[in-house]
Amino acid sequence: MKMKRITGDELEHLFERQLAEWPMVKNGFAALDSVKIKTVKVEDATFKVQFNPARIRSSAAKIDAASLKARRCFLCDENRPVEQQSLAWDDEYKVLVNPYPIFPKHFTVVCSRHTDQRIAGRMAHMMEMAEAFGDYEIFYNGPHCGASAPDHMHFQAGNKGFMPWLSDLSRVGEDILLRKGDAVMGVANIARAAVVIRAMSIESGAEMFHRLMEMLPVPAGDSEPMVNVLCSKSCREWTISVFPRKRHRPSCYDAEGDDNILISPASVDMGGVLAIPLEKDFYKIGVREIEQIFGEVCYSYDEIADIIENENKS
Numbered sequence: 264m265k266m267k268r269i270t271g272d273e274l275e276h277l278f279e280r281q282l283a284e285w286p287m288v289k290n291g292f293a294a295l296d297s298v299k300i301k302t303v304k305v306e307d308a309t310f311k312v313q314f315n316p317a318r319i320r321s322s323a324a325k326i327d328a329a330s331l332k333a334r335r336c337f338l339c340d341e342n343r344p345v346e347q348q349s350l351a352w353d354d355e356y357k358v359l360v361n362p363y364p365i366f367p368k369h370f371t372v373v374c375s376r377h378t379d380q381r382i383a384g385r386m387a388h389m390m391e392m393a394e395a396f397g398d399y400e401i402f403y404n405g406p407h408c409g410a411s412a413p414d415h416m417h418f419q420a421g422n423k424g425f426m427p428w429l430s431d432l433s434r435v436g437e438d439i440l441l442r443k444g445d446a447v448m449g450v451a452n453i454a455r456a457a458v459v460i461r462a463m464s465i466e467s468g469a470e471m472f473h474r475l476m477e478m479l480p481v482p483a484g485d486s487e488p489m490v491n492v493l494c495s496k497s498c499r500e501w502t503i504s505v506f507p508r509k510r511h512r513p514s515c516y517d518a519e520g521d522d523n524i525l526i527s528p529a530s531v532d533m534g535g536v537l538a539i540p541l542e543k544d545f546y547k548i549g550v551r552e553i554e555q556i557f558g559e560v561c562y563s564y565d566e567i568a569d570i571i572e573n574e575n576k577s
């Protein structure tokens with residue numbers, strides 16, 4: 264059976280079509296042009312802070328079991344807006360334009376079936392998409408660290424280079440801890456710690472990723488370690504950045520008064536773009552706030568390096 268893949272050109276056409284035919288998309292992307300942005304440097308890290316009111320639905324999404332049960336799943340075919348068109352990737356996924364964008368071009372890749380958000384067995388798909396889509400990074404939010412539909416499997420795709428993470432990483436680099444075949448695994452510490460996997464083939468990259476997922480702790484009641492994942496391909500090499508997470512939301516999310524900041528960090532935040540839905544928070548957020556937020560929700564460099572080194576001693 265021939266596999267149905269999607270090229271960057273096909274994505275471009277879908278985007279243009281939806282922009283022309285669906286006012287919500289037209290307005291959503293037009294709003295990005297006038298959005299307020301500021302840059303905050305935290306040591307070697309660059310953070311672009313974006314005041315983006317439309318993201319309130321994601322930042323404040325209720326994802327407890329009762330709330331999920333009470334709502335219609337907005338990623339299922341029958342509940343999506345009639346204007347929303349899709350492109351098929353095999354029988355497994357459909358690609359949609361994200362009507363609540365952060366990126367100049369922003370897509371959601373949804374599973375064709377209503378099935379839980381889980382990365383197990385799907386890294387190869389992410390890597391294939393990173394290759395086929397071309398100018399996009401593919402990202403994944405674990406069910407308890409940023410996904411606003413933890414009950415329906417989905418990735419997202421956004422313009423390559425929009426998130427500052429990879430360019431910061433290319434200057435600072437990572438410490439290599441493991442090698443297998445054409446893949447290497449290292450840990451980087453650039454205002455937040457990440458495991459960086461580089462691979463020349465899908466097989467070795469996906470194998471290294473799933474090996475990492477077996478090393479990381481799984482919180483009680485969860486089915487996988489808490490992670491945000493970015494995946495892209497340039498030249499012949501894939502780069503998979505995995506941000507292991509300790510916590511879904513930082514303490515400022517529930518804080519009263521002046522300490523309150525409505526931010527629910529996900530892959531895009533890990534990538535260095537903070538989409539802030541409330542204007543008061545846009546002005547408030549600076550070096551100290553960013554350090555505190557990432558310090559609370561991410562594992563430290565030492566914690567991650569210890570996990571990987573201990574798992575590989577035996």
Ligand SMILES: [Zn+2]
Binds near residue numbers: 414
């Ligand atoms: Zn669904």
